[in-house]
Amino acid sequence: MDVERVFHMKEGLGETSYAKNSSMQKKVLDMVKHLTMDAILDLYLTQTPQRISIADLGCSSGPNTLSVIREIVGAVDERCCEILQPTPEFQVFLNDLSTNDFNSIFLSLPEFYSKLRKEGRREDSLSVFIAGVPGSFYGRLFPSNSLHFIHSSFSLHWLSQVPLGLFGEDGKPINKGKMYISETSPCKVIDAYFMQFQEDFMLFLKSRSEELVSEGRMVLILLGRRSRDHTDRASAFYWDLLAEAFAGMVSLGEVEQDEVDSYNVHFYAPCMEEIKGIVQREGSFTIECLEIFEIGRNDTNGVRDGKSMAMAVRAIQESLIRHHFGERIIDRLFERYGEILDKELAKEEIKVASLIVVLRKSS
Ligand SMILES: C[S@@+](CC[C@H](N)C(=O)[O-])C[C@H]1O[C@@H](n2cnc3c(N)ncnc32)[C@H](O)[C@@H]1O
Numbered sequence: 411m412d413v414e415r416v417f418h419m420k421e422g423l424g425e426t427s428y429a430k431n432s433s434m435q436k437k438v439l440d441m442v443k444h445l446t447m448d449a450i451l452d453l454y455l456t457q458t459p460q461r462i463s464i465a466d467l468g469c470s471s472g473p474n475t476l477s478v479i480r481e482i483v484g485a486v487d488e489r490c491c492e493i494l495q496p497t498p499e500f501q502v503f504l505n506d507l508s509t510n511d512f513n514s515i516f517l518s519l520p521e522f523y524s525k526l527r528k529e530g531r532r533e534d535s536l537s538v539f540i541a542g543v544p545g546s547f548y549g550r551l552f553p554s555n556s557l558h559f560i561h562s563s564f565s566l567h568w569l570s571q572v573p574l575g576l577f578g579e580d581g582k583p584i585n586k587g588k589m590y591i592s593e594t595s596p597c598k599v600i601d602a603y604f605m606q607f608q609e610d611f612m613l614f615l616k617s618r619s620e621e622l623v624s625e626g627r628m629v630l631i632l633l634g635r636r637s638r639d640h641t642d643r644a645s646a647f648y649w650d651l652l653a654e655a656f657a658g659m660v661s662l663g664e665v666e667q668d669e670v671d672s673y674n675v676h677f678y679a680p681c682m683e684e685i686k687g688i689v690q691r692e693g694s695f696t697i698e699c700l701e702i703f704e705i706g707r708n709d710t711n712g713v714r715d716g717k718s719m720a721m722a723v724r725a726i727q728e729s730l731i732r733h734h735f736g737e738r739i740i741d742r743l744f745e746r747y748g749e750i751l752d753k754e755l756a757k758e759e760i761k762v763a764s765l766i767v768v769l770r771k772s773s
Pocket of ligand 1: 414417418419432435436467468469470471474475505506507510545546547548562563564565568569570726
């Protein structure tokens with residue numbers, strides 16, 4: 411499957427949309443906000459450009475992307491007022507794969523500009539110019555030396571493809587019954603995932619290093635592992651339980667075992683040491699900050715934990731599952747998944763780990 415052509419978060423504003431099921435991501439964005447703001451202010455104060463070019467890579471649809479942009483613009487505006495400097499113009503590029511629901515973001519722009527006007531500290535309004543940029547961030551998206559600041563949240567754990575090494579020379583799947591690294595996966599599965607991540611993340615860094623101005627900054631937030639252990643419960647938990655929901659459907663004859671065996675996610679949760687090693691090997695950036703943040707249950711609006719977690723995973727995975735298995739299993743699968751998650755969460759507290767890395771382009 412060409413994942414970059416199929417993969418997209420659930421569009422629109424409906425009950426199953428990403429817009430309505432991305433509060434966990436928002437919680438983490440709020441937790442790391444001080445680091446994001448430190449990075450943009452540090453960049454602004456050392457370069458004082460008249461126009462700041464910013465890109466949010468993997469912006470998706472829903473409120474998160476514009477909320478980050480509003481905070482960035484607000485922080486720079488506030489600092490400019492304090493130091494009695496004119497606020498720069500902002501050129502903002504929102505990037506995602508071409509299958510993304512860009513229209514929903516564009517439809518919310520009038521509300522974005524109206525909030526910005528209310529929050530602005532000056533008589534004259536802020537100049538923020540927003541454009542959508544479709545395409546994969548595993549490759550060039552912008553002209554050389556054209557960006558000052560790059561933000562990317564919850565996107566870089568998505569690989570450019572399902573690792574080819576998950577299939578043997580005979581084309582048969584080697585990670586049967588599972589869809590990601592699990593305790594029972596052969597070592598080759600771990601190797602295949604890690605190799606794909608290294609290749610993709612290297613390409614990402616190389617592409618961004620060409621696009622950023624000297625000393626430009628990047629704030630990258632992605633799901634990760636707490637330790638080098640690849641079967642770290644927090645990163646494997648969701649996929650293990652989704653595999654369990656599929657196994658139940660196989661036993662009821664609702665899905666074929668072969669279909670499950672050949673389904674793997676194009677996902678990899680790295681640990682801090684892996685990120686550090688790849689950044690150092692690629693060589694274009696210095697690490698200003700590398701931290702891990704953990705959050706507990708996603709109890710959204712009083713909805714049961716399991717159900718809200720299942721909805722969050724559905725908003726992310728539905729396009730791929732629908733493509734591989736067909737439409738008919740979706741509701742039943744995620745109902746089952748929610749029930750399994752509820753049972754497991756009653757037994758153990760699972761904390762989701764996110765990594766934040768702030769990088770400065772070397773001059
Ligand atoms: C979980 S969403 C994150 C959205 C938003 N940044 C947030 O924090 O809520 C991940 C997004 O990354 C996008 N994405 C994944 N791989 C990508 C790629 N290679 N190039 C551009 N966007 C990609 C997906 O399409 C999806 O919209």
